[in-house]
Amino acid sequence: MKKFKKVLVGLFAILLAVVATACSNKSNSSKDGYTPKSLTIQFVPSQAANKLEARAKPLEKMLSKKLGIPVHVSMSTDYNTVVEAMKSKKVDVGFLPPDGYVLAHKQGAADVLLQSQRYGVKQPGGKATNKLVDYYRAEILVKKGSKIKSWKDLKGKSISVQNPTSSAGYVFPIAELGEKGLNVPKDCKLVTVTGQDQAVLNVLNGDTDAAFVFEDARNTVKKDNPKIMDQVVPIYFTKPIPNDTIAVRSDMSKSFQKKLAKAFIEVGESKEGKKIIESIYSHEGYTKSKDSNFDIVRKYDKIIAKDKK
Template sequence: MRLKKLALMGMGLILAGTLVGCGSNSENSDSSNKEKLVVQFVPTNNDGSMEAKTKPFAEYLSKKLDRDVEVTLATDYSTIVEAMASGQVDIGIMPPAAYVQAKDMGAAEAILTSELGKYDEKTGLPLEGELTSTFKGEILVKSDSSIKTLSDLKGKKIAALSPNSASGYIYPVAELKDAGIDPTTQSTITTVNDIPSEITSVLNGQMDAAFVFQGARNVFASSFPDNDLFEDLRVLYLTEGDIPNDAIAVQPSMDETLKEEVKQVFLNMTDDDEGAEAMAIWGHKGYQEAADSAYDTIRSYTKKASE
């Protein structure tokens, strides 16, 4: 009888241990059972430096969201739209015009808008501690250029970004047309890969002007150690229209709980060094709740630029 009791106790201990083990394995597999998220963004330059930054950003998001996260680079403004529309990307860090295009296709929902450092419109220098949810486009020329007015751009060579870029094409083209100058027919517009390439083409005389975003001379100063971009380049024109900043957009079908988790991770990025380092990839200084109506202006400018 005593042996029988001991045997039953032993079986009970084994069974309890098995159940505990199963519970432990279940807990450990929670994060691995969660669906992987794919994040994509458009790099500000194509020199290869952005690729190295995707891994630590992916690791940061994986840790914060407790699931596997893959971060990829879009080759240009249109590919991130296509990736969102095809469902290959769950979260897009999207330039404004690309976001609007994806939104109108039912492929993106902005959960946050980024905040950028604000610039003094006269000096072009950053305003310490001031943030903004919008920016402007700039037309840059060489400081000693004979181009003094917008009319002087007639017959000139202009470096631009993709026609899907708000500051690198849409806004300056639309406002030039408002001023009676159609750069698509009265000038020669050449599309280049990124802003450093635009700046280089103006500095070396290949191009007479470049469409860039406000503050580009600050952002890319370190890419030109042999030049003082504030000495060598000047702002011919600053767009009147304000351009909404990048959108943090998700698939509209994403689970509401997950949307909120993603939103909170981005909102809290300023609270730790890893988060701040991740934000620096795009020059973001913080995030705020998205007001989708803020992006409506993109539609009117896009229509005008394409007329």
Template sequence: MKRLLSTMVLIGLFAVTGCQFKKDALGTEKNPIKFHLVPAVDAKVLTDNAKVLKEYLEKNTPYKYEITIPQSFVAVVEAFGTKRADVAAINTYGYYLAHKQYGAEARLTVIRYGSATYQSQFLARADSKIKTLRDLAGKKIAFVDPASTSGYLLPLKTLKDLKIEPKDIVFAMKHDSVVTMIYQRQVDAGATYYSPPQNGQIEDARRLVKTQYPDVEQKVKIIELSEPIPNDPIAFRKDMPEEMKEKIVDTLLQFAATDEGKKAIDLMLGATNFKKASDSDYDTVREMLRTLAPEGK
């Protein structure tokens, strides 16, 4: 009788546990797929368009989603390590860290105006004596943030390759702030992201301050561009089921082909499309970072 009771208890426990596992499987109401968006634009813009993305994903895949906007890309990286992030639109340097530390996998790369790569730009006042990168030696230069790929790491590599040593550097923390500092002559030059003009309109970081400084195109000029590196990826947690990854990737590609999708990814990510990608596409980024920190840090 004792053995029978013990067996029945065990069967009951397995049954309950099995039901619980089934109920809380990834992609269900109680355990939705956690999709993170790195805060790069206005929070309300991200929130409003995240709703559009969530509705489309839930309508076109068999899964439920929770789309969140962490405080920084560092929070997204750590979330991959604790399984609080399943999918994330993350910046290039953040992806480098997420893959290195937790094995996150790039499955899509954002496309911006037909290009899967991007460059940094070096800017200076049009009325200054700075004409080439060599002229930056001994000058005060503004960068964005120590963790910004286009606003620091990539232009830093460009300067190191040419053995150009600035006199002083400052971090403005935002791309538009770098442009403003140059415009106001607070620094001699600066580095920000670059995007090629579209339909006769600038799309690089100078456009961010055109409302405040309508003549910024005439007053602040591009000195030179860096080498290109891959655009930001959409990354997935390493141990997510492969079938689930493929379904989400295909659905995001379909979303980007719709009118509402085009508008949403433009407002959220500054992107015009996606393309399938793999981790090896970001080998050039790893090589760049090794060049900057050969000791592997």
């Protein structure tokens, strides 16, 4: 009987060890929060998903070396998919645009860790500066010589816009002009296009009177049309729009968040890492961020939602 009890106790101890090992392989949860034993990162495609994934794959090795754990990157179909995956705790880190982050945070799925940096834009001329910034602006373009001299002249005119979730191509210009008294969806004719370059070309070709684009989208067609800066001109610039985010699961430990932020910043500062992030999203680096940076996005989203009613 004693021998049987010893065997039983031994088996129970082995079982506990197996369970503990399985749990520790998956994550390490404590009062400080969730600390992953392997890190899953998901991107929102800005180009062909298969090409983007191939370009992002080298990040696995770089981050794994810095973090000391396996890192896996994958592509989503859109930012809503990333939000749902983070909410269900299947993804630890999401590269999310401002609206995507605001949605994820509202649902308790994510907190902002970092914001991407790009070189600023200098006007007139739309040339890049040598200063890294964590924001950009939207601009309203018209054809040079147009009778449209300011936003006040847009009433009754046709405007090329992006889909309603686009910060620069829809949300920010419409929200700001709405605050000034112009209800763009009702007072203007909106023409939805795919791609900022197409919006610029629509103005150039006279297909629409104006376009809502990011500053300075004219550069997207400059290679094929070197004179575009003189042919199409901006008449309005919005307030700064926060750059894309690197967001993390809301239950991730502060200590791991600090370690992860350091790793991403170092990747962006290295020659090899900068080349990778430039090829994925045209990011030039990363800087620390806070949730309040996105209050303006929340404000403008509410204005847009109100206008739709």
